[in-house]
Amino acid sequence: MTLDPVLARIDDDLPQATERLFDLLRIPSISTDPAYKEHCDAAADWLVADLASIGVDASKRPTNGHPMVVGHVDGPEGAPHILFYGHYDVQPVDPLELWDNPPFEPQIEDTPKGKVIRGRGSSDDKGQLMTFVEACRAWKAVHGSFPVKITFFFEGEEESGSPSLIPFLKDNGEELQSDVALICDTGMYGEETPAIVTRLRGLLGQEITITGPNKDLHSGMYGGISMNPARVLAKIIAGLHDDNGRVTVPGFYDGVAELPEDIAAQWKGLNFDAKHFLGEVGLSHPAGENDRSALEMIWSRPTCEVNGMKSGYTGDGFKTVLPSVASAKISFRLVSKQDPIKIRESFQNYVQSMLPPDCSVEFKNHGASAAGEMSTDNPAFHAAKSALTDEWPQPAVFTGCGGSIPIAAHFKTYLGTDALLTGFGKDDDQLHSPNEKYDMESFHKGIRSWARILNELGA
């Protein structure tokens, strides 16, 4: 009775909702690159104005980095209080030449599987964030009010390690209190099955810069006799995994728990098609620990990856230089009770131990968050599961997620709030890659899903 007109309104308003999303997508809010600072600020302003337009008391909150956006609306007496989190910042766009269209000029494209919204941030996370805002807009338009009390909380540094988040949670803990935090930054399981993520990997980012000679040298005059930092870096990276795909950093597996039997059984039931998953990106062999299933490799086992590596001359042609420095960006995905701080320390000790004479190393930290494992005791989990099941072809499932959404752990730690993660991204959304997209179906049914979840929560 209360829900149906809201769903109808969402269907009617879809073109306008898409236009609003496009406005937000056009803002190049790349948080990791200081050159885009103003654009991050502009995205925050846009959100404040958009929330205000549906009656939310919203404001931009300065931090040492990019601003937060916080907004509040009241709900009926006795209704639960929810907090909704999303992030308005996006990943860098390089390699730019691989984009078919400019990344910040969003377009609707017809594809064999239906319409998609193409552009950086369409899926991660602006499109997802707006599914919730649009659900609220429809509710407000139809009923003039909201079914629950809502706090909106949008961050602008998620793609760059969220340096301001913990201080902000600490300083504003009271204002951000709620019964449950809803986080929309995850995806569907396949095309038809909505997922609520109850396991998230943590993330530890480390940049290392090895210096050998005090300047770039001529590799003829100095080659052989002078230590080449690129060789040192290669040896460090090569030593990070053993032949079985296990990470060698001492103590790395401390605190890694085996999967509980019930969860293992549920995952087995998902019949994960590793061949298809890898085939989509041109691969055929699971490359992780060789005694683990593919789904474990992604959802419940820790990893170590090189995200970037650079040394010497990398332009066109050839330069016979013996480089002075070599650097790498390395990240670890963490699970269970792995302690990011201890692992950082152990990794740094490992790197130090690999340095030959004449080489020095500089470390730069890029975030350190533990893994998150949710308890599904909070009634919101079952309300959401039921609402999602109503909207989509297949029943909703509890899953894991390979990515790191440290916010979930931080909400638990600093606000004492359980986090419920759901979202409508698809496996082929090309997150963090060129030609990122969000299915129009994800956007449309995503908005409808939130309307249903709000309805269940308010019931």
Added chain:
Amino acid sequence: MTLDPVLARIDDDLPQATERLFDLLRIPSISTDPAYKEHCDAAADWLVADLASIGVDASKRPTNGHPMVVGHVDGPEGAPHILFYGHYDVQPVDPLELWDNPPFEPQIEDTPKGKVIRGRGSSDDKGQLMTFVEACRAWKAVHGSFPVKITFFFEGEEESGSPSLIPFLKDNGEELQSDVALICDTGMYGEETPAIVTRLRGLLGQEITITGPNKDLHSGMYGGISMNPARVLAKIIAGLHDDNGRVTVPGFYDGVAELPEDIAAQWKGLNFDAKHFLGEVGLSHPAGENDRSALEMIWSRPTCEVNGMKSGYTGDGFKTVLPSVASAKISFRLVSKQDPIKIRESFQNYVQSMLPPDCSVEFKNHGASAAGEMSTDNPAFHAAKSALTDEWPQPAVFTGCGGSIPIAAHFKTYLGTDALLTGFGKDDDQLHSPNEKYDMESFHKGIRSWARILNELGA
């Protein structure tokens, strides 16, 4: 009698000679970067015009790459015929931010050890090349003619592997015949001892690009399960040397001869100060084969160096990408009878053998030249040694050179001509690095040295 007025003329004309060199240094003739093609052409034009101004019949000769410059002047009946070689192209200038002044705005600087000419190409090789041209100019100005028959031969692709050189030598072998080829692209031994290089290392350049997934991936969604090409590249590079500093490519040391006892004895007499040599660039430990002397590491042992390496995100901040490709530029310095083609093959086989499933490799060749060992039987070697000894504080010596000047081997192979390598660079010239310089003393006494050598050769 014939020489003294030439030397006096050189002394008087030094300011004008420096101005001419500055004109040439201002042309950014970076051969390896296609963006600088026109400037390479302009440098060739400048040389043709400058040679013409001293009565040389000079012209620019097109190739598939940058042009050659060839010029001729006649000498007295019965005088020997020499060919003089230099190269007008220069190395790229990155990292540009480490230059104290713009690389193509040459300046004279006062330093504790005297005046230096600062700018890209000042030492390698425009400054060196002009020492010979200026000696000829002085001779012509004083005597109205030249003491020997001279062919001038300037190349514009030396810093990018000389792709057009061998075809040009083959096509113009008759025109380029001479009794001896003089090559000015090497340095002094220390500050006071002129050197004639009789051993040169060869150079084999290889670029490898490893591809794993067919696009950049999110390291959360795909980390662990997907093979990361940066790890593969690191393992390949890490495996190129053993713990004793020896190169592991199968067959790499085939054809590497031990140093003849007389040369070994002569080198020992040089009392090479490895501590000082390394200390200048911030190092203290010779990093080559651990059973070899420092001078052997540079002059008579083969090496393998990483000149460049790149994968994934290398900008500011952090990007949790699992890269699709990883690439490296790797070069080998070769000695004695090492066969560059066999080593290339063996290296490529090694790389192939290191590829895990799902990874492929693409190779790009960047030059392959064997080492050169000169016979000093040609009378020009002793004439030059005597002339150089007259000009400088210490007697001239026969030495090795770590760098690769493949032209010397090519002259022998394609023209049948012995090459005599001498030059006036100093160890601190910062070749290929930011803030390259050429001592004013190198330039001035270099010109005087060539006048003396011309005199000896014509005697």
